[in-house]
Amino acid sequence: MSNYLLSILIWLPIIGGVGVLFFSKPEQAGTARWLSLGISLLVLALSIPLWTGFDTSTAAMQFVEKADWITRFKIQYHLGVDGIAMPLILLTTLLTLVVVIAGWEVIQKRVAQYFAAFLIMEGVMIGVFAAQDAILFYLFWEVMLIPMFLIIGIWGGPNRIYATIKFFLYTLLGSLLMLVALLYLYNKSGGSFAIADYHQLALPMGVQKWIFMAFFMAFAVKVPMVPVHTWLPDAHVEAPTGGSVILAAIMLKMGGYGFLRFNLPITPDASHELAGFVITLSLIAVIYIAFVALVQGDMKKLIAYSSISHMGFATLGFFLFNQMALEGAMVQMISHGFISGAMFLAVGVLYDRLHSREIAAYGGVAKVMPKFAFFAVLFAMANAGLPGTSGFVGEFLVILGTFQVSGWLAALAALTLILGAAYTLWMVKRVMFGAVDKDSVAGLLDLNRREMLFMSILAVFTLALGLWPNPLLDVMRVTLENLLEHVAVSKL
Numbered sequence: 086m087s088n089y090l091l092s093i094l095i096w097l098p099i100i101g102g103v104g105v106l107f108f109s110k111p112e113q114a115g116t117a118r119w120l121s122l123g124i125s126l127l128v129l130a131l132s133i134p135l136w137t138g139f140d141t142s143t144a145a146m147q148f149v150e151k152a153d154w155i156t157r158f159k160i161q162y163h164l165g166v167d168g169i170a171m172p173l174i175l176l177t178t179l180l181t182l183v184v185v186i187a188g189w190e191v192i193q194k195r196v197a198q199y200f201a202a203f204l205i206m207e208g209v210m211i212g213v214f215a216a217q218d219a220i221l222f223y224l225f226w227e228v229m230l231i232p233m234f235l236i237i238g239i240w241g242g243p244n245r246i247y248a249t250i251k252f253f254l255y256t257l258l259g260s261l262l263m264l265v266a267l268l269y270l271y272n273k274s275g276g277s278f279a280i281a282d283y284h285q286l287a288l289p290m291g292v293q294k295w296i297f298m299a300f301f302m303a304f305a306v307k308v309p310m311v312p313v314h315t316w317l318p319d320a321h322v323e324a325p326t327g328g329s330v331i332l333a334a335i336m337l338k339m340g341g342y343g344f345l346r347f348n349l350p351i352t353p354d355a356s357h358e359l360a361g362f363v364i365t366l367s368l369i370a371v372i373y374i375a376f377v378a379l380v381q382g383d384m385k386k387l388i389a390y391s392s393i394s395h396m397g398f399a400t401l402g403f404f405l406f407n408q409m410a411l412e413g414a415m416v417q418m419i420s421h422g423f424i425s426g427a428m429f430l431a432v433g434v435l436y437d438r439l440h441s442r443e444i445a446a447y448g449g450v451a452k453v454m455p456k457f458a459f460f461a462v463l464f465a466m467a468n469a470g471l472p473g474t475s476g477f478v479g480e481f482l483v484i485l486g487t488f489q490v491s492g493w494l495a496a497l498a499a500l501t502l503i504l505g506a507a508y509t510l511w512m513v514k515r516v517m518f519g520a521v522d523k524d525s526v527a528g529l530l531d532l533n534r535r536e537m538l539f540m541s542i543l544a545v546f547t548l549a550l551g552l553w554p555n556p557l558l559d560v561m562r563v564t565l566e567n568l569l570e571h572v573a574v575s576k577l
Contacts, residue, residue, distance in 0.1 A: 105121055145167070179542075202232040222280065227260055234249050248320050270296070310370060311370050333388075334421070368498065371397040381508075395505075405487060411486070413482025420478065449526060456537065
């Protein structure tokens with residue numbers, strides 16, 4: 086099975102999602118739920134051998150599958166993972182299971198279609214991380230938009246149509262520039278769509294800058310970076326809870342993954358040349374967007390802006406070209422997957438009870454929902470970078486790596502620890518503490534067993550990564566060292 090493990094992880098949820106659609110009648114909703122749970126659990130279990138069987142001593146692609154697909158254009162069905170892609174695949178399989186559990190009782194309309202969309206999207210997202218052929222990558226990248234478009238458009242809020250169209254147009258236009266760059270590289274490499282072949286091309290600086298910007302637009306929109314970030318708050322506010330979880334925890338990471346897989350290795354000289362531009366945009370995201378988060382009255386919007394700020398930390402780490410910052414950026418991406426997913430789920434728990442995301446609608450929640458408050462405050466502290474949580478590890482490593490480059494840059498980056506604590510504690514104080522002066526809050530019920538389950542899962546991973554990050558760092562280290570050597574050699 087190990088020879089076809091990646092294919093199984095990609096196609097099992099896709100085929101399973103299509104199968105769930107056969108149980109679309111209202112009286113078959115229970116069957117659709119249990120089938121979706123079984124498939125997502127099986128995919129998570131099958132993804133574990135990626136971790137246990139991974140060789141941390143090599144930067145070479147592992148679990149490789151390769152077969153001719155469209156021979157005329159040398160397009161291949163080529164899959165493989167390294168220390169960058171593998172943790173992101175595991176994050177995808179875990180969060181998909183969590184989303185299925187979270188939506189178990191909440192989704193009452195078109196149940197089969199809802200769960201099928203997430204299962205299909207799971208397979209496609211794994212395909213993005215595993216694809217080693219440029220066209221295969223591009224197909225997975227584009228198809229991924231369709232399930233999310235439907236999730237927001239069908240199960241979203243009142244302004245869901247506006248949010249879906251904005252989300253689709255932003256991401257699609259950026260992707261078209263990436264396709265142009267891939268076609269140029271295909272011709273330049275003598276007719277190859279193998280991404281590894283592009284890493285060996287010696288492109289002149291002028292060409293590298295154009296290719297860099299084409300990729301940059303595609304991936305910057307997905308992260309998202311300032312100033313192409315405005316679609317994200319709208320999408321999060323209108324998306325159902327599960328859609329917000331996957332959007333923040335997985336889809337945003339694909340932008341960061343693209344920088345590491347395409348920009349840095351294919352256009353290394355341009356990456357050095359334009360690093361200041363990317364670092365500037367990253368610091369704007371870290372600082373300015375944090376101030377924007379401070380003035381939000383909608384909990385979902387606050388967390389959405391918080392995500393932009395935290396992902397700015399990741400892009401900052403990518404373009405400092407040192408090992409510590411790069412490792413910190415990767416840890417930040419994985420950590421943000423747990424924390425942002427958990428925070429959107431916490432908002433979802435409150436919304437299911439009170440049907441409001443406004444901070445002003447709450448107050449004193451900890452007195453009537455003590456179990457919920459424990460988890461919500463834990464994740465809020467992790468979001469603020471509290472030592473002992475995963476949120477601290479990534480940010481601390483990036484700040485240390487930044488300090489090796491410039492003390493001033495490190496000081497600016499460190500502002501996120503203050504600003505992150507400010508907007509997070511501002512929300513926690515007003516929602517969780519104080520007097521219970523609203524009848525609607527006084528009647529809230531605490532977490533049920535299902536909610537305790539998915540909150541506990543994410544709490545365990547948030548604390549485990551915060552207290553013991555070495556296993557994740559060991560998996561990524563050699564791959565990231567190899568990437569830095571490639572970029573440094575080209576620069577010389």
